[in-house]
Amino acid sequence: MTDNRTRIDGPHPITIQAIPAGARIDISRTLETFVLALLRDYREELEDLGKIDDAAEHQRSHGNTDSYAGHERDAKLQALIEAVGGDIVIHGAKVGEMADALGEIARPKPVPGQSRRAS
Numbered sequence: 001m002t003d004n005r006t007r008i009d010g011p012h013p014i015t016i017q018a019i020p021a022g023a024r025i026d027i028s029r030t031l032e033t034f035v036l037a038l039l040r041d042y043r044e045e046l047e048d049l050g051k052i053d054d055a056a057e058h059q060r061s062h063g064n065t066d067s068y069a070g071h072e073r074d075a076k077l078q079a080l081i082e083a084v085g086g087d088i089v090i091h092g093a094k095v096g097e098m099a100d101a102l103g104e105i106a107r108p109k110p111v112p113g114q115s116r117r118a119s
Contacts, residue, residue, distance in 0.1 A: 006101035008094050016101045023105045030088055037084045049076050 008014040012030035016023055038046055056069035090098060 008090065008098050010091060010094055012088055016098065018105045023102060027088065034084050038080065042080055042083065045080060049073065052076060
């Protein structure tokens with residue numbers, strides 16, 4: 001069996017794999033970097049966010065789906081994402097490699113056992 005994965009190297013490597021339903025894009029290295037940045041630089045903010053999330057979930061479980069705590073949680077979460085950077089940057093020729101890998105996955109493939117009829 002051949003390896004159907006393409007690795008896009010860079011500061012945050014990405015792996016693209018063909019699957020029957022389309023593609024799987026592995027960004028685990030990027031997530032690792034982001035989570036470590038949150039733990040190292042935003043520990044107190046994470047603790048506060050956890051408390052606000054608990055309050056929002058408590059209110060949601062009692063039928064309040066539009067609570068102040070929910071809005072506060074969403075705003076603080078967005079601020080943390082912006083602080084650590086939510087973008088995955090792909091440089092230079094790596095953009096083409098990623099496009100080629102996804103293009104190959106998207107290209108229609110023949111179905112085994114299915115014959116093509118001449119018109």
